[in-house]
Amino acid sequence: MKIHSKRKNVDSNTYLLLMFIAIELFMSFSFVGYIHIEPISLTFVYIxxxxxxxxxxxxxxxIVGAVFGLASMWKASAxxxxxxxxxxxxxxxxxxxxxxxxxxxxxxxxxLVTGLLFSLAKKIPCPRIGIxxxxxxxxxxxxxxxYTCMMTLFPEAGFTVRDTLTDIQQNDFVPFTIITVVAVIVCYExxxxxxxxxxxQRIHKVNQASAKIASGKWGVIATVILVTLASVSVAVYFTNRIETVMSQYNIRLSDDISYDLMHLQIQFLLGILSLAMIVIIVIILHQKNYSYLSYEARLDGLTGLLRRRYFFHIGEKLVKSNTGGYFIIMDIDRFKMINDTYGHPVGDQVLAKVADYFQEAFSRQNIxxxxxxxxxxxxxxxxxxxxxIENTLNDMKDRLKKLQIQDLTVTCSIGVIPVDKxxxxxxxxxxADHLLxxxxxxxxxxxxxxx
Known part of the structure; x- marks a missing residue:
């Protein structure tokens, strides 16, 4: 269960990390990260x-901090x-x-430092205050x-740690701090x-299902490539038009100016690509959420397992695309007596528990x-x-026997057949049913x- 929960967090964090990288790039190469309203100039790019x-x-x-650094390094190279x-x-x-x-x-x-500080803040009795x-x-x-790095690496530039105090005294410090605290708290909540x-959780379950059969992964990759090529073509066209217009007016640019124009056009391209990346991630998440709603309709409401038709639909593809494996069929011994003696609500509880134990016994990458x-x-x-398989089934049987209903021990009978393509x-x-x-x-x- 801990592995399953960890895997779910990995799924969630991957999408969010890509989103933050895209947002960081977009803010670095647009006015969204830099808002100048006299006499205040707000810089949101490291939020x-x-x-x-x-x-x-x-x-x-x-990682996001390193991306911020890469963007600032590129912007400084003009x-x-x-x-x-x-x-x-x-x-x-x-x-x-x-x-x-x-x-x-x-x-x-x-x-790294802010991430560690936030990790500590979330462990105190009132995490919101710490955050x-x-x-x-x-x-x-x-x-x-x-400023410490500037002072150490470039002492000739004249910057020192004391310049931090100068930054605090800027007109934009208080409004920036308020906006930052509100943004962080809202996102955290x-x-x-x-x-x-x-x-x-829905996205994670769809990813699990997609990992079992051929999914639309290549379609997503193709979409990203097409969007990237389209964005590059727009930037190249824009560059070509600028050169054409200037030639039309007999304007001759120095090498330095030509370089700076190309530099800005690449920034423009990076801004467009980051915006496209944000849109693509949102579309992917929306599509996966929609897919889950369709997938959920194919699940058994009591146990969360696949219903017959959908199990055979996915299973047939897996049998054809995988070599080896096992098909297992299992039913609960004397289940009719459990229902008749203790009632259907108790029977439903037994079914749900058996389904959980069955899934937990084997890796959830199986169906x-x-x-x-x-x-x-x-x-x-x-x-x-x-x-x-034998060891896993024996462990599951031992666990099932602890599911006692008054004086009745829950047991199961199982048939196992190796998969043959x-x-x-x-x-x-x-x-397998014959073996059962x-x-x-x-x-x-x-x-x-x-x-």
Missing amino acids: PVLISGCILGPKEST FYVGVGGAIFSPSMSGKPLESIVLSIGSRALFG AVVASFGRILHAFIV FYRSPFFQKFM FGRLGGDEFVALIISPLSKAD NYSLEELYRQ YEAKKNGKDQFVFGK
Whole structure:
């Protein structure tokens, strides 16, 4: 169960990390990250680093911080950038390694430190207060780290740690801090909300189902490639038109100006691509959520296992596309007596528990179904040997026996048949059902293997 929960978090974090990277790039190359209203100039570009550190963790915020550094390094690599900004560019500073450490290293360190601080803040009795405090000091921490690196790596530039105090005295400091704290807290609460957790749980379940059969992965990859090529074509066309217009008016540009124009056009391209990436991620998540609603209609309402028709639909594809595996059929011994003696509500509880134990016994990358009544099936495509299957079934049987209903012990009879690609799933089912009948005839509470 812990592995399953960890896997669900990995699914969720991957989508959110990609989203934060895209948002970070979009803010770096658009006015969304830099809003200038005299006499205040607000810079929001490192807010995604703070939010990713708050809701994802230090590793993710370090990655987003590094992306922030890459973007700032590219923007500094132009002739129109001032002397203070040029030290962030390996091609402009004269100290390539130092500039890389300053641009990327300092921002990655900022992401790591804030991620660790948020992790500590969430462990205190009142995490919201701790998160608000860390968020409010985010800008100070960023300035401190950057100015420390500038002072150490480029002492000739004249920047020192004391410049952090100058940054605090800026007119935009208070409104930026308020906006940052509100943004971080709102995102944190939304991430923890039942609505979002349920949404991401649906995405995880769809990913599980997609991993079992040929999914639309290549379609998504093709879409991303097409969007990227389309964005590049727009930027190339834009560049070509600028050159054509200037030639038309007999305007001759120096090499430095031509480089700066190309530099800006690449920034424009990166901004468009990051926006496209945000849209693609939103569309993918929406499509997966819609797919889950359709998938949910094919699940048994009591156990959450696949219904008969959908189990055979997916299973047939798996049998044809995988080599090896086992088909398992299982039913509960004396289940009719359980219903008649203790009532259907108790019988339903037993069915739900048996279904849970069945899934937990084997990896969830396999598929499980309830064909009706107390009849359960599974198609095991994990690389397991016959001995592995026997040990797993014995462990499951021992666990089931602890499911006592007053003086009645719950047991199951099981039939197991190796998967053969020469047989259809329906044929494997019939053979396994015959083995199940043998297990019943031989005294129940056992499994019988076929050849």
